[in-house]
Amino acid sequence: MKPVDLTTRLAGLTLKNPVMTASGTYGFGEEYAAFYDPSRLGAITVKGITPLPRRGNPAPRVVETPSGMLNAVGLENPGLDEFLTTYLPRLEKLKTPVIVNISGFSLDDYALMAAALPEDSCIAAVEVNISCPNIKQGGLAFGTDPKSAEAVLSATRKNTKLPLIAKLSPNVTDIVTLAKAVENGGADIISLINTLLGMRIDIKTRKPVLGNIMGGLSGPAVLPVAVRMVYQVYQAVRLPIIGMGGISTWQDAVEFMLAGASAVSVGTANFVNPLAPLEIIDGLAEYCRQNGFTAVREIVGLAHR
């Protein structure tokens, strides 16, 4: 029996399988190497970087929620220079395509980082984060206004030949408008969704639990929201979609691909089950085999028929 073809094409990018890890849940690629070889993944997305180092928000930064978690890490990262000199050489050794997630507070920030990321390294694509809910300026502000979103993508597009992934926020009324805006701005791929803004209150202390009061909701609880948005965006734009939001099993991944995702990203599930991405790769292949598909890309968007 011929093995199922798992190769996945995203714009100019070809991956050996459609399963990757979501930014902020996979460190800089090394943390999970104790569990399995990261090169087995289609790609890894590293922790979001900003032009300058950021210390992030005070503790507590995470709190559990029903079938999910809130985080308010606040983009703690070593900054662009340290990323390039210390982390990138280590990422090269993982022998896997790396997606670098970039965040900024101005158009110039995004443009500067896009220009600084080498095009002849393990960096396979740049994920433009216009959807982080945990920083005060920039972040979500770019991701909720279509004009700003388009401008950020245009600014990065001018400065790199690498494929550009626009990571969209679910904290908007109409996701399709945003998707069209980043398509106009020059995005090659759309990833959705980032976290949903939420909060919890400790009933004993009667105070918000998180140090930053509000945080981003992720985990299985957000899955239906993410599937819906992938479904809507697939109908409205031509760009390939990386689906993410609550994926913890292969069944979840199949659902996202049927909705229109060409690839999927595993986030919070890594924390609970470090082997989840590998189980999803195997499960996708098995699903295709049992249902008569010879390639995983055949199932993309089937829910629209």
Place this chain on the structure above:
Amino acid sequence: MLENRSLGSAIYRLVLKGAVAATARPGQFVHVQVGTATDPLLRRPFSIAGIDRPKGEVTIYYRVTGRGTALLTRVRAGETLSVIGPVGKGFTVPAAGELLLVAGGIGLFPLLALLAAVDRLAVRVKVLWGGENRRFLEDVGRATLFQMGVDYAVATVDGSMGHPGLVTDLLQAALAPETAAGQQAESAPSGGQAGALVKSPEGRTAITVAACGPKGMLQAVAACCGRAGVPVEVSLEERMACGIGACLGCACLVRTAEGTPVRRRVCKDGPVFDGREVVWDETG
């Protein structure tokens, strides 16, 4: 899972058999999945209290505080738990001198592993333990300390056992030069002289302190040791998600040798930190 037994005061003792024991060190923890459903979702970190390498067993204790730990109480001997570990950086095990173990409440548990790892022919160990009341200390592990044949002193908030007050009173007394061996611990004199290296009555051994308990207690312990010039390691606790350093959820702030405040991950860079380096109040 070999044993999951209630000790009273909502404390349980859980014995696990598996690969963790082969490499576990005192101060490290295990990250345990408490159920198979998605709610509760995250793993729970529990410090390792006992390591039996020949038998391949580790012992943890936990207090039922929420839905996750409540679920854990239902796991029966013979069932399998998904455990990541051992994780984190543990305590330094001193080879000589005097070791003071300072515990607040269930902070005793990780110190039990350190206590078991120390060569007590070479190191003089004393446990200083504070809790709410006698009932709690009896339930939680006074018998264990007795069985381990360790010198200990206790303090209770309500005065029902040992020194009426805080465990840091006992520490101050133990570190005061005039009561170097801690014999007058209950009288709780003032703190030691700044920078003085405390000697035992024989005048040869240095004291080190290892502490685990509530953050406020650890801060007081670190301050007390700082004044006495005594090295101190503290085991910190923070809400965490991944437990292996990827999510940055359990951040704390420490000061480098140059005085620069930097982020560290309690799960991976800790949970044990040099008490002199921890920035206790980030807003201050």
